[in-house]
Every structure is written in C-alpha cells, then in structure tokens.
Amino acid sequence: MMNRLLTVLLGLALCAELVPNIARCQQQILPTKRGYQVLSYKLLLDWRPIFKNKNQRFSGVNEITVSTTQSEVVFDAMEMRIDSIKVSGVDVTPVPQPIGDTLIVPLGPPAPFPTPSTIKIYYTRTSATNDAMFYYPKRTYAGPGPVGDSVFTLEDLAYTMSEPLDAHKWMPCNDEPYYKANSAISVIVPRTYSAQSNGTLQSVDTNTDGSLQFNWVSDRPIATYLMCASASVWAEWRDYYHRISNPLDSVSVVYFAWPADYAATDTTGIAHNARYAFRNTPKMIAAFSKLFGEYPFLQYGQVPVQPFGYGGMEHQTMTTIDRSILHGTNEDVISHELFHQWFGDKTTCETWADIWLNEGFATFGEAIWEEAVNGESTYSHYVGQQAYGFFHPYAPRGDVNNIPTYNPPIANVFNDPTTYLKPGCMLHMLRRVLNDDTLFFNTLRDYSNAFAYTTANTWQFMDFVVPRAGALAPVNLNTFFNEWLFWPDWPVYKIGWKQSNGKLLVHVTQQQDSTHLYTMPLRFKAIAGQDTTLLMFVNDKQSQIFTATLSKPITRLVFDSEAVVLSQSTLAPDATLVDPTLGVQDGSTSEGFLRVDVAMGILKLSFAPIAGERGELQILDVLGRIIARRDVPSGAATLTLPMEELASGAYFVRLTDGAGEHTTRFQVEK
Ligand SMILES: [Zn+2]
Structure with missing residues (x-):
C-alpha cells in the first residue's frame, strides 16, 4: 500500500552502514495461530444490490475449506448477518452469528488427525458505510483537480480495500497475513458493468436477468488482505510482458479505466490519461524481473478508483490505484505497487510487526525503477529525496520518525517515515555497504525465492541475508539490521578535520540523543585541486579520530556524497585536532619526548x-x-x-x- 501521493521534496540527505556485533536486542513478535488451516476460499459476491440500491449492502457465499482436528473453527466476520451455514452439506442450526468480530462455526466431534471440512457460509453485508467495502455513485465529488477544478467520479463504482485487517468486513475469513490460501472469487454485477479480482478471469456467465458473473481464480495462495474485488463501467485493454526467462511466454498486463480516461490524449498532466499513465508497466515488470526474479504470477492488472484513501494497494495480481495517478506525472505509485508483487504478495510479511518487509521493499522498488529508466544519478537523487522525507515527516498526517521500524505501535503501522522510508533507505544502505550489486540483488532475489508464495518475518530475512552477504560486508550485518530495524533513531555525526604534515585527521563523534551507538562505514572525498581521494572509515565508537596520509594539501573534505548513511551531520575544519597516533601510550606513561x-x-x-x-x-x-x-x-x-x-x-x-x-x-x- 502506498499512503502518500508524493510531493516531490528537494534536498540531499544521507543514507549509511555498520560493524560491531550486538546481540539481537528485540523481542520477536510471533503470530498467534488458530488450530486449523484454510485450504481455499471460494467466494461469490452478488453486487447487484449495491448498484441497484446505491449502498454497500450485498449478499455473498464463502465456501471455506479448512483442515483441522478441532470441533469448531473461529473465523473473523463483522458488519454482516449470517443467513445460513452448511458444513459438508449439512445445515448448522441454530445459525451462528458474529459475536464482536468473530464467528464460531461448530464442526462436530474432534478428528484424530487433520481432516478437511467444507464450510459454506451464506451472509449479507448489513453495514451501509464505506468501511472495507466502498461504493460511490456516478458524479460523486472526489476533490480538487490539478488546475483548481473539481473532480467527479464518472461511473458508479464499487471496490474493496482490506489492508491490514478489514477483509472480514466483506467476507467471513481467517483474517491474518500468515494464513495464505487458494482463492476463487466470483462477482455478479449488472449488465454493462465488469468486475475484477485476483488471478485470471476464467469465464463470464450471463444470468437470466441479464446480469453478469465474472469468475476469477488466483493462480497462487493469497493472504486475505490481498484479496479484492472491484466493479464499474470500464474500458478494458491489455498489453503483454514477454518473460525475460522465456520470451515466448506472454504475460497479460490488463488495464481498466473509465471510458473517458481511456480515450484521453492529453499528456501534460491535466487530464486523466490511463493509457499514457500505464504505458511503462511491461517495462517495469521486465526491469524488476531481471533483478529480483521472474514476475511471480500469471497476469498483472491495474484498476484506478476514486475516491481512494491511498496512492495504491497491491492486491495480488490486480493493483487498485488512485485515479489521480492517471495524470501520468510520476510513476512512483505504479512502480511501488508492482514491486509489491514480489515483496508483499509473493513473499508476504508474516505479521504486521514485519510490515517493513512489504513497504520498505516497495519503497526501495520506486528508486530501482528510477534507476532502470533514468540511470544511477537519478536513483541516488531519489533515495536522497526519500531520506529527506524521513527527516521531515509530513506533520499534518501525524507521521513520526522516532519509532522503531520493527513492530511499530498499531496506530503507526503505515507510518510513512519508519515503515516506508527508513527501511527503504536501509536497503539502499545495504546495497552500498555490500558495494557489490550482483551480490546484493542476487541475495534479495534468493530471499524472495526462498519464501515464495508464503510468508517471511524479520528474523527469517536476517538469517537468510547475513550468512550469504555478511562475509563481504565491512561491518557486521546482524549489527546493521539491529540498529536500523530495532532502534528508533539515527546517527547524528559531528565531524571535524585537520590536515597537518601530510596527514589528514578526521574526528567523528556521534551526537544522537540516545545511548545507541551506530556502526557504519563512513565515506569521504578528500579533494585537492583536480585530485579526489576516496576514504572509508568504519566508525564504531562515540568519538573516534581517523587518520590518512595524503600526498597533497586538500582544499575540501566531503562527507557521504553518495548519501549512503541515513544520518544528520555537520562537517567543519577543526584546528584543535590532535593526532592520536603521535606518542600514543597505554596506561599512564609514554616513552619518548x-x-x-x-x-x-x-x-x-x-x-x-x-x-x-x-x-x-x-x-x-x-x-x-x-x-x-x-x-x-x-x-x-x-x-x-x-x-x-x-x-x-x-x-x-x-x-x-x-x-x-x-x-x-x-x-x-x-
Ligand atoms: Zn506499499
């Protein structure tokens, strides 16, 4: 998911790296699992009442196949009435109803070993509020446009939006990210409408009243927060991504847009122009596939909706995206949600404590697309903007940058600075620390493959990456991850320097307002006329003086010009610096002068x-x-x-x- 509709922020900021070995200082959040496994959801949503009555009420059937030894199962369900339940074809009486936000379904005597049961739940969504299930009639005011105009919806629109824990407001389910299951979603809509969901469209059935049933099936297991449905009057078109691993294998890239947005020809950013905004999607899929492994699903789609509370949402294989993106002025949201198909959808965060494994990666993916299309300097500038955004959180939305990235407070799960920008910059820092792009990208690709179509947590990520990449890092990678994921702050460097007798002295002190000591390789450029000498010191003490012998007097010292370290720093000449290598002695005495x-x-x-x-x-x-x-x-x-x-x-x-x-x-x- 992307919260921000990016305002481009100018500024150069700094991202960094590490060394000593700290014991892992954070308690791992473990998922609390229920005693059953969902094997599949087969969901039918009858959305005809939504469009007829113009509200969010509809009826549905969710056929949930579970495997369990238990005599009952607990689902998540709310904002709905249960009309009837059949377990393996037999009616459950009395009909259980949700209590609070859970629904308990009795199955019969416990089984000696895990046994499949099919539970068919007929339900009616009773809430007529925009909460996980959204409906907006045609001509709804959606907000101001780019030239002070007013924007309205062009067609009736219905869609779901569930992250993190709202899918059970439109379907009974087991609503945690660590319960991935197969899914098939069918949606009935009035004639002239079409409906989108996850996976690939298998068929469209016509009912006797002329309504249409769109039958979608996921090709891979899916978490409930990634399940979706949407419906409107759409123009539909498609493109193809030819797999880099097999160009003969064409992956459909399907697009939907309101007909006027499809027909638009303006490319100045004033109009919603869907074809223009989406034009690079196959190239993005190719760029990400090249670095992180082949696109992990059979198809990819994008559905623009409005109003939408987010920039986009990475519903598996069918991203929901804010219609404002169709102005085509930037591709950040498109690349972010697409990158989630690898990191978020193929490999899903195990718990919401691990949300950075989704959002930090997708944020980094935005920069990777910038690099793919505009080159390395644009990549660096983009990461610098992200770092600037971290240090200047968007206060009106309440964003803060002083909480840990791992296991944020529940109200801050989607806090932009710490869930998106800091771990995004951390991945950039990891890349620079390793200083070996092949190792870096292959390690992330292999991590994605090792946890393909399942979940990963922060410990699994670290335990995967550290042994593969740690030997070549100039700092201990466990320490690196500890510092950047578990600590709520960042290094603040005060750097003084002096050159005397051909020797450069650099005095680094860490001045952050905490006892946290960061271990990072710090990079400098010592500039002497036309000559530039690159220096790297591993800073692992609160106060440390580094020395380097230089042949020429330098005129300027530049710290971290590649924005490696997510830090704040000051740098100035310091005439009082003392060379610590002169007459250094242990204890209280020194030999010599x-x-x-x-x-x-x-x-x-x-x-x-x-x-x-x-x-x-x-x-x-x-x-x-x-x-x-x-x-x-x-x-x-x-x-x-x-x-x-x-x-x-x-x-x-x-x-x-x-x-x-x-x-x-x-x-x-x-
Ligand atoms: Zn995201």
Whole structure:
C-alpha cells in the first residue's frame, strides 16, 4: 500500500552502514495461530444490490475449506448477518452469528488427525458505510483537480480495500497475513458493468436477468488482505510482458479505466490519461524481473478508483490505484505497487510487526525503477529525496520518525517515515555497504525465492541475508539490521578535520540523543585541486579520530556524497585536532619526548627541556576541547598539575615550544 501521493521534496540527505556485533536486542513478535488451516476460499459476491440500491449492502457465499482436528473453527466476520451455514452439506442450526468480530462455526466431534471440512457460509453485508467495502455513485465529488477544478467520479463504482485487517468486513475469513490460501472469487454485477479480482478471469456467465458473473481464480495462495474485488463501467485493454526467462511466454498486463480516461490524449498532466499513465508497466515488470526474479504470477492488472484513501494497494495480481495517478506525472505509485508483487504478495510479511518487509521493499522498488529508466544519478537523487522525507515527516498526517521500524505501535503501522522510508533507505544502505550489486540483488532475489508464495518475518530475512552477504560486508550485518530495524533513531555525526604534515585527521563523534551507538562505514572525498581521494572509515565508537596520509594539501573534505548513511551531520575544519597516533601510550606513561605520570592526585609531566623563550602545555579532552592551559618556562623539563578537576576518562596533553608540537594521551581513573 502506498499512503502518500508524493510531493516531490528537494534536498540531499544521507543514507549509511555498520560493524560491531550486538546481540539481537528485540523481542520477536510471533503470530498467534488458530488450530486449523484454510485450504481455499471460494467466494461469490452478488453486487447487484449495491448498484441497484446505491449502498454497500450485498449478499455473498464463502465456501471455506479448512483442515483441522478441532470441533469448531473461529473465523473473523463483522458488519454482516449470517443467513445460513452448511458444513459438508449439512445445515448448522441454530445459525451462528458474529459475536464482536468473530464467528464460531461448530464442526462436530474432534478428528484424530487433520481432516478437511467444507464450510459454506451464506451472509449479507448489513453495514451501509464505506468501511472495507466502498461504493460511490456516478458524479460523486472526489476533490480538487490539478488546475483548481473539481473532480467527479464518472461511473458508479464499487471496490474493496482490506489492508491490514478489514477483509472480514466483506467476507467471513481467517483474517491474518500468515494464513495464505487458494482463492476463487466470483462477482455478479449488472449488465454493462465488469468486475475484477485476483488471478485470471476464467469465464463470464450471463444470468437470466441479464446480469453478469465474472469468475476469477488466483493462480497462487493469497493472504486475505490481498484479496479484492472491484466493479464499474470500464474500458478494458491489455498489453503483454514477454518473460525475460522465456520470451515466448506472454504475460497479460490488463488495464481498466473509465471510458473517458481511456480515450484521453492529453499528456501534460491535466487530464486523466490511463493509457499514457500505464504505458511503462511491461517495462517495469521486465526491469524488476531481471533483478529480483521472474514476475511471480500469471497476469498483472491495474484498476484506478476514486475516491481512494491511498496512492495504491497491491492486491495480488490486480493493483487498485488512485485515479489521480492517471495524470501520468510520476510513476512512483505504479512502480511501488508492482514491486509489491514480489515483496508483499509473493513473499508476504508474516505479521504486521514485519510490515517493513512489504513497504520498505516497495519503497526501495520506486528508486530501482528510477534507476532502470533514468540511470544511477537519478536513483541516488531519489533515495536522497526519500531520506529527506524521513527527516521531515509530513506533520499534518501525524507521521513520526522516532519509532522503531520493527513492530511499530498499531496506530503507526503505515507510518510513512519508519515503515516506508527508513527501511527503504536501509536497503539502499545495504546495497552500498555490500558495494557489490550482483551480490546484493542476487541475495534479495534468493530471499524472495526462498519464501515464495508464503510468508517471511524479520528474523527469517536476517538469517537468510547475513550468512550469504555478511562475509563481504565491512561491518557486521546482524549489527546493521539491529540498529536500523530495532532502534528508533539515527546517527547524528559531528565531524571535524585537520590536515597537518601530510596527514589528514578526521574526528567523528556521534551526537544522537540516545545511548545507541551506530556502526557504519563512513565515506569521504578528500579533494585537492583536480585530485579526489576516496576514504572509508568504519566508525564504531562515540568519538573516534581517523587518520590518512595524503600526498597533497586538500582544499575540501566531503562527507557521504553518495548519501549512503541515513544520518544528520555537520562537517567543519577543526584546528584543535590532535593526532592520536603521535606518542600514543597505554596506561599512564609514554616513552619518548613527552611522558605523563598520573599518581596521587597529581599529573607529572616530563619532557625535553623547552626550547626558545617559553612553551605552552594544554590538556584536551577526547573531543579536542582545551580544558587546561599552562605556560612552561624556557629550559623547564617537568611540570606538575593537580588533577582534581579531571573526571575519569581519556585525555590528551599537548606541548608546544619553539621546536614543535608533541602530544600524548593519558588516562585518568578515579
Ligand atoms: Zn506499499
């Protein structure tokens, strides 16, 4: 699903990478399973009353085949009356009714081993509200158009929209993502209407009253939130995607649109032009198939609806999309929902705690399509826009960026910054960390195949990816996933740099307002005239000084120009930086020119006699801040300082005189 109708945000943002090994710090959310398995749904929706009475009430029959040892099964069902139930052809009396949002159907004595039962539930949807089942009559006001005009629906329209847990408001079912089952959906509509659902259309039957029954069958198991139906007066046309694995195998790409939207010829973004907006769909399928494995179903379709509360919804093989997309001004929603066919539909998040496995991937898929059609720099810019969107959440909708991506609070399951943008950027970061596109894409393709037509959870994803890709990563990938999926924040880097005597010093401190320490490879460009030197340091400490020997004086240091790290940063020259490799020593002493003894509340400094008129001694903390300063007379070779004012920790002492500058580190332990 896509929440946003994207406003293009300009801005360069930063995405990153990692190293040390953190124990997994998050409790896994396990699905609570019922004691049966749905083998199939065979659903008949009679939508003639919807169009006749112009409301959301209709009658239906759901024939659910389950396998169980239990004496009863619990389904999800609400906003409906149960008219009758037959179990293996025998009426259940009295007829069970939903209590709250569940329906309990007695089956008979428990079975010693899992036994199939066919439960045929005749029901009537009693709610006349737009809730999971939507109906809009022709000429409904749908909102403002692109030039300040008013947009109205062009035909009567009915459709379902169920994610995450609303399918049981239009059909009795077992409404959790981890219960995939086969499905066949038939929809009866008045003559001149047509109905769409998942899979492929098997037949259209004509009833004695002239109404039409469209019979669709899914070619793969499906989660209930991905099941759908829609109906209106449509123009229908199709295109073909020739499988990259077998060009002789043509996959139908079917499109629906209101006739005026089909006939439109304007391509300036003012009109709804369905043929123009959908024109690249087969190329998108080819681009994604090439990188992530062959398109996983027999057919793909797109149905534009309006009003719709979302940009699009990846109903399996039959995406529902907001009609405003037909302006054709961007393809983000089209590519997002299509990418879900691999990540979301073929491989479905096991629980809603794992929703990022759907939405983070689909968000990343938008950038992949940008790269396929416009090249690598557009890809980078697009990811930068996504990062910008993460740091500037859309406040009027209540989006926040300070909750973990894994297992968001239920009210934030579809929170754009953390369910979509952060994990989307994380996949980009993974790509950059691995720095090997073949390894990256093959790993994701293999993950998709390993969990094809079933579900995956966050742990399964990590356990799949880490052994395959971890050996080549510059940071520990378990740590990487831990940090980006389970922590609610992001790194904030303060970077100071100095070049002296041909050596570049880069001081990185992490300043995020938490105890979370991010481990990421940080990339820099050191620019000296026409020469650019690429540097990478793995930052795994709160404060860390990196050094590099450069042959030329640099004029500029650039951090993370490829927006690898989802971070906020400041970078500036810092003349006070001290080379930590000079005179580094363990404990309280150092050999050589400058010696520090820490004892009995006194710092005793010993050094070669001061040359020139006088010298200066400075004590610096690990951030390079001068916290004490003393003049040292000419010829002096020792100095003592009280150290009551120094807290425990690491410090530097720097001695400057006419002969040069010398620094060593010491430790205070109290
Ligand atoms: Zn989505």
